[in-house]
Amino acid sequence: MSFRIPCPQCGERSAYEFRFGGEVLTRPQAGADDDAWYHYSFVRRNEMGIQTEWWYHRFGCRQWLQAVRDTRANRVIRAYFPDGKEQTDLGTGES
Ligand SMILES: [Zn+2]
Numbered sequence: 425m426s427f428r429i430p431c432p433q434c435g436e437r438s439a440y441e442f443r444f445g446g447e448v449l450t451r452p453q454a455g456a457d458d459d460a461w462y463h464y465s466f467v468r469r470n471e472m473g474i475q476t477e478w479w480y481h482r483f484g485c486r487q488w489l490q491a492v493r494d495t496r497a498n499r500v501i502r503a504y505f506p507d508g509k510e511q512t513d514l515g516t517g518e519s
Pocket residue numbers: 431432433434435481484485486487
């Protein structure tokens with residue numbers, strides 16, 4: 425099965441329409457120590473399993489979205505805009 429991403433705006437599309445934007449990270453609070461900034465800037469978990477990532481739909485609605493992807497199966501479980509609205513679910517048939 426090809427790698428597809430369910431854009432909340434456009435529906436399910438080929439991953440070739442998107443640009444990968446890296447893992448979703450939490451920026452350290454003001455006053456955080458150097459170690460916290462080092463990890464934020466340079467350390468990536470590159471997780472084997474479920475991780476949340478940024479994707480830009482460059483050949484579609486041209487919006488950034490976040491996708492929850494299983495890196496083992498290279499399958500996007502769900503995708504949504506960062507404001508949390510307009511979620512699209514794949515596969516389960518549940519809403
Ligand atoms: Zn789109």
